[in-house]
Each structure stands twice: as structure tokens, then as C-alpha cells.
Amino acid sequence: MRRNPERLAWVVLLTSFFTCVSLAVAVPLGIRHYILYASVGQNVTLEVQRRPLRVTLAGRGEPVAIAEDRADIPEHTIVATDSTAGRLVMHAPHAGGHVIATLQIYDNTEIVLSSARSPRFSASRLPHKVALEVRAGRVRISVSSDDGRSTIVEVHTPHGTATLTEGSYAVEVNQQATHVTVREGLASLTGETGSTIRLSAAERGIIGDDGLTTGPLPAARNLLINGDFAAPLEEDWVSYSKDIQVEGESGGEVQRTEIEGRPVVVITRRGVGHAETGISQQLDTDIRDFSFLQLHLLLRIEEHNVPVCGSLGSECPVMIRIDYKDSNGADQQWLQGFYSLPDTSTPGNPPFCVTCTIRNDHLQVPEDTWYTYESPNLIPLLSQDDRTPTVVKSITVYASGHTYQSMIAEVELIGQE
Template sequence: MMRAEQVERERAFGRRQRTAWLVLIGSFTIFCVIAIAVPLFVNSYLQNARRPLSIIVQANQGTVGIDDPDGTRRAVLVGEPGLAAEAGASIRTDNTATAVLLVTPPDVVDTLARLQVYSNSSFDLQQADLPRFSMSRGYPALTLYLENGRLRVSIPEQRQLPILATIQTPHGEVTLTHTGQYYLVVTNNDTQVTVQDGRATLINGQDKLILTSDQRGRIATDQPPEGPMGTERNLIVNGDFSEGMDNWVNYVWSVELNEQPEGQTDVVNIAGEPTLKFFRQGAGHAETKVRQIINEDVTDYESIQMLL
């Protein structure tokens, strides 16, 4: 009987001992998890917490439209104070309007980016924020979708990290990571990017192209970025008539005398070069013309040359 009681006491002592070790090991494990997780969580919050940037839209010409995320439509008029815009808003200019967007930190006068918006332009503000805490290694970020039109993006020198500007278009994506001056033109056919100063990355799928100062690149639909090229750009499509009369409007001949024949307008090969030829045999005066509507805003271009 005494032997059985002793064995039971030893078993109870063993169970208490195992329980004590489990409690001790569990407490130590929880302590280690907390000791590691809390600093990691706090550091992650300090690094990733963000707050909105301040964006002011000013009208230079005409009336500039702002479509807010909640569906409200507002108008910015010339001579009136600018209006604030936030992520999710859409900015629109017609053929008589131009605008300026000033991007700054909240309650600070430093300009992180300045966007000159030209006529017939439309884009959506998708992201506009910066790190909440100065110890964060993150960049101020501006992301927009330029559906069509022309932008000039100016990123000035900063005492801290410059803004990371990303412009998405129907043809690809353009990332601006350095201070400088950038020009973007989006049409139905392509996206043209000119770097006056700075550095830009053109992306379409897995294909990338890096542009630096005084270089130009192009992203066509479903094509890898093209470039680098010179900053000069041909505004006339098929200006050498290598594709016949494509993109040109051929007007009907106007003949002065009745019963006199009209002429012919053709693209012919002369000395190996496609040449536009007007030909007519008849009496009296007659005239015709070909025309191409460029529909390009050339404001702020340094020069325009017509080469014949």
C-alpha cells in the first residue's frame, strides 16, 4: 500500500514538473515573439504609413473641369483661386483650356512637382501621397493615368527624396525618378516622351527603355518602347508620302472654265523617291490641294520648322 502511494506521489510531481516547464517555455516563447514582433510592427508602420499630398488645380486659360471621386463636377476658372483635387479625381481640358497642377506636402510651401496641362487633355489622379514620418525611406508618390493629351512635368531639386512620378497611358507606363523636365504626348496611336533634363523609364510589359537628358522615346500599341531618339519630332504623319495618300485629305479640283477637264493628284515614284504630283491638261485656271489636320498644341515648343 505504501509503495503504491509513493508511486502516485512521484507521478503527480512529474506532472507538475512538466506543467511548470511548459508554462516557462510558453511564457518565454510569447515574450520572444512580442519582443521581436512589436519592434517590427512599429518599424513597418513608421516606414509605410502615408498621408495625402496637397494638389491645387489652377486654370491658365478657359475652364478646367474636375470630376471628384464622389461624382461631383467642379470648374476652375481663370483669375479665380485654384481648387484642391485628391486621388481618384479626373482633370479635363477642352481645346480652349490649359491648367497647372501644383503638388506639395500638406502645410508646406515646397513644390514637389509642377504639371502643365495643355488643351484637349484628360487624366485621372490615381495616387498622391507621401510618408507620414520623416524617418521613412519611402518616396513621395504621384501616379496618374493620362488618357490623351499633353503634359509637361517639372520636378525641382529637393532637400530630401524627390517625388516618384508614374504616368500610365493606354500604351504603357512612364516612371520619372529624378529631378528634371519631362514632356509627354498621348494620342490614339502612341505615347511620346521627351526628357529635357532628368531620367525616365518607359515600360510596356516586360520591355523597358531608359531615357536621359535630351532624349526622346515612343511607346506604340502592343510594341516595345522605341528609342532613344533625338528630341525633334515630326508632327506630320506620312509627310514624305511613302504610304501614298494615307492621312491626307485630297480635295476636289476647282476648274474655272466650264467643260474643261479636272486634273489628277497622285503619288508617283521619281528618282526612287515618292513624290506628290499634280497633273492637268486643259485651258483656264484650275486648283486643288491636299490637307492634313495636325491638331497639335505647340505651346512652349522652342522652334517649329517646315521642311519642303
């Protein structure tokens, strides 16, 4: 090479040329790849609904008891419940922080937040992605889009994987199988053997311990219309205020708005003396052949100034009433109340509605926190003296008392024949 300087010059020149061309191509491609595929962690918060939750944070071996809401939950965190309950909320990491997924964790459940990632740059076409592991128990998952960007949630269980798109889902895991029910949306279930089924709204599927999938099967149906308040309230619900005790005082107001990127109904009143404010939907649904009926409610109590639910147990900041007919044709009612302000006096206000035929204990919920309620099967509870329910006439959600502010995000009455 030293004896032939021209050859050396050509080698240096060509090497430099190809290096320059390679860099000219590789650097823009590398930048483009980074912009399109780089990801960043989502903002995940843990809401405590019934305390305490057993939480094992990533990198820490021992679980700790969490009694208050907590932000910045890292990936690989384990949340376990016994007779407690909580909710994980995934927010988009960019300005605005819209809620893109929620995970309601019921009692006797253990889950792992495996990952929660979103594209770092708006130019990326990739979806938001959340990966969860449900080891045992029951969860309810809501998946939302964010300014045109879709969200995909992968749920891994001991039996297989469920891939969920925008919608609402219930997942239950026991030793024998994984059960997935689609309220709204589309889901894909894959067993350990590779067997796959696809589910649409009002369908359910099962992944057995043999890795095989079963379905689609008919799911229980929601008897209510617009129970998530996605459509204008007046299309399916009737707002009202009544029983204003003091003349000239406000009867309260009902307003549909958006909180955390989702539609909610806010029931508000500031006044003296009693009043009732709420929404009602007429159903007139025959349930004679139903074997299962369950009420689902997502609520939040901001404030109220009557301890518990008043001296007669009838002034709760959130009350839900089901009006129905029994097999004798008689009109009946079933009520459930919720409150956040306890009564420290003695003997104190009663924990149930004194004037009601069915005296369910009111439930105390944390103030200023979303709380999910799911009733037991109502068919046995509505069957009084062997008089079974025949027709659900209406459902009413309301606040009662003096001053109150409450929010309702979901109301479902799930029935199955």
C-alpha cells in the same frame, strides 16, 4: 495534464516566455516598419489658367465646371480640358510645403491623379511618389527633390508606363502611341509587352499601340542657356531698364529669387510715365536647317495698371521678343504680349502691337496665376514673303508700362532640324 501539474506549469511558463520574446521583437519591428513605410497624402492644388476645367472629384460620378483655383484635390480626381488649360501642383505635406512636382495640362487632354503620397516620417528613406494616368492629350511634367528626398512620378497611359525622376518632361498620348520627351532628367519607358528603354536629357521615346518601345531618339534642343534660372542670372542673361519717360522716375528692377521652392525672375516697377524693364540673352544661332521652332514660357502677372497693353499695344506686363535675320539679311522681330487687366472703355486699347510688323494678338491671362504658353511652330510664322529666318540673334523678356509686377519661371526656345 491535471494529473501532472509540473508539465502544466512548464507549458504555461514556456508559452509566456515565447510570447514575451515575440512581443519584445515584433513590437519594435512593427514600430520601425511603420516609421519607415507609413505614408501621407500630399497637398495638391489645381490652378485654372483658361477656364473652365471639367473636374470629377473622387467619389463623385458627375464632372463639374471649375473656374477658380482649388486646393486639397483628392486622389483619383479626373481633370479634362477642351480649349481650356490648367496645372496641378503637388506640395510636400510637411512644414514648408515645397513644390515637388507640377503637371501642366494643355487643351484636349484628360488625366487622372491616381495617387500623391509622401513618407509620413522624416526617418524614412522612401521618395515622394506621384502616380498619374494620362488618357489622352498632352502634358508637361516638372519633378523636383525636397530637402534631399527624391521624387518619382509614374505616368500610366493606354500603351505603357513612364517613370520619371527629377527633371522636365513632355508626354503626348494619342490613339496610336505615347511620346515622351526628356528636356532634363532621366526617364524609363515600359510598354505593355515589357519592352523597356531609358532616356536621358535631349532624348525622346515612343510606346506604340503594339506595346513595343522605340528609342532613344534625338529630341528637339533648347537654344537658350539657363532658361530655368537655376544659375545666377548674370551668367547668361543681361538685365536692363530703358525708355524712362519721366526724369527721376524709377526704371524698374529685375531680381532672381525663389517662389514655391523654384528660382524665378521678378520684374517690378512702380512709377509714373513709361519705362521698360527686362532681361535679354544673345544667341546668334543659325536655324537655316530647322523645320521646327517653338517658344515655351511659364509666367505670372501679379499686377499692372495700364489696361490691356496701352494705347499702342506696346506696354504689356510681359512681352517676349525674338530678334532674327531673314534670308535677305534684314533684321526682323517677332513679339507676343500678355496682360491680365482688360480695358472696359470704348473703343479701348488695341489687342495687338500697332507699331509691330507682325501683329500677334496679346493674350489675356488670369491675374496672380502661373500661366504656361507654348507657341505654334514659329518657322512658318517667321517666314515673311518667302523670306525664311536664318539666324536667331537674341531673345528678350520684358515688362513695359507704368506700374507692373510679373514673374518668369521658364523660358525655352526649342528647335529641331
